[in-house]
Amino acid sequence: MTRRAATEQAVRARRTVEDLLRRVRHRLASFLAAERAHCAEVHEHAVVAVDALADLAAGGPLLRPAFCLTGYLAAGGDPEEAGIVDAAAALELLHLSTLVHGDVLDGSRTRRGKPAVHALHSTLHRTRGWHGESRRFGEGVAVVAGDLALVYSDELMAGAPRGARTEWRRLRPEAVLGPYLDLAAAAEFSAAPDLPRLTALLTSGRRAARRPLARGASAAGRPDLAGALAPYGEAVGEASRPRDDLLDALGDPAHTGATAGPDFPRHKVTLLLGRAMQRDSRLRDLITEPGHTPDEIRARLLETGVTADAEQRIAHLVDQGCAVLADAPLPPQWRARLTDMALRAAYRDK
Structure with missing residues (x-):
């Protein structure tokens, strides 16, 4: 195959995925519009949770x-x-569920450049002078x-x-279990890497790429390809977690659209x-003792050199994942497409 023909095939592959994503x-x-219309017939308050999901779904990558x-x-x-299309849309809704609940657990105030669901409804409760505790109301809306x-x-x-349904049965428990492991690691506040790495695998390593890839291949009747791509998916998904950690600790909220450094005050022990x-x-004391600012913690974090190590780890995982593609039974255009997706997932800036 000529280079031109290979390029044309790669472009067609990308456009086909992009067209399907528009359909998703x-x-x-x-x-969600149909569900909103149905809920509106029940009561005007019943649309609140649907509106929150529709708002989040409109801005996701x-x-x-x-x-x-x-x-x-x-x-x-x-x-x-x-x-x-329904299978892919279901994946995004499962992801939205973990985001909304995760923002409550993390104490994150923003999501995708807007107030997180719990933060928005806590503010509404407070400004409207409603009865009860504003924080609990906002968190209740987010749970619903x-x-x-x-x-x-x-x-x-x-x-x-x-x-696609076998992978779905595996994916849903991981989506629920991952946040609990986050809580457990924060409660223990241990620097041991085993629990944070397991959490990373459940929250990103498998859910971000491995399970979705496997669902797609299995939906097409190719469980053999799902198995062949599993090491790629796990490596690329695992690489996305240290990127999340770096963006959380050091990213600009104006660009990332999320609260800066929410992991510090709640003692979340990321791998980083x-x-x-x-x-x-001394970092433990800076985090646990009152009076220290996130900027102090960030400065100390940078001095340890772990951010450079994290970048090296990301690069290693991407190389490891892409190496799998060389032996996978894939048409060349899809090998190229998955390589590009690995780079985009691991080196995103928000």
Whole structure:
């Protein structure tokens, strides 16, 4: 095959994925609009949780659906199959559920450049002078919205190809278990790396890429390809977690759209922070003792050199994942597409 022909195939592959992602976005918008109309018939308050989900769904990067669709198409799936759009949309709703609940657990005030669901509704409660505790009200709305996203994800999965359902059964418990492990690590506040790494695998390593890829390939009737791509998906997904940690600790909220440094005050021990505490015991005191600012903690974190180590780890994981593609039974255009997706996921800036 000539270089020109290979480039044309790669462009067609990218455009096919992009077209399907537009269909996923439209499916989410139309599904949530229909649910809003139904809820509005029940009571005006019943639309609040649906509106929260619709607002979040409108601004997401659709990373997990993109991996699902790529796995499906790389396995020879028919892009006109409506069920794969539902499968990808279900993945995004499951992700929204974890985001809404995770923002409550993390104490994050913003999400995708806007107030997090719990923060928005706490403010509304307070400014309107309603009865009860504003914080609990906001967190209650977020719990309901996250639960509703989980229910809706199952509803959309009912229309997905049969082959995608095995991975779905594995994915949902991991989505719930990961945040608990985050809580446990924060409560112990230990610098030992085993629990943070397991948390990273459950919250990013498997959910971000491996499970979505496997769902797509299995939906196309290629569970063998799902197995072949598993090491790639896990490595790329695991690489996205230290990127999250770096953006959380050092990113600009105006650019990332999320609260800066929420992990510090709640004692969340990420792999980044755990390794930094192993090198500098004073970091633990800076985090636990009152009166220290996030800027002080960031400066101390940088002095340990762990951020450079994290970048090296990300590069190693990306290389490891992409090396798997060389032996995977994939058409060249999909090998190139997955390589590009690995780079985008690992080196994003928000």
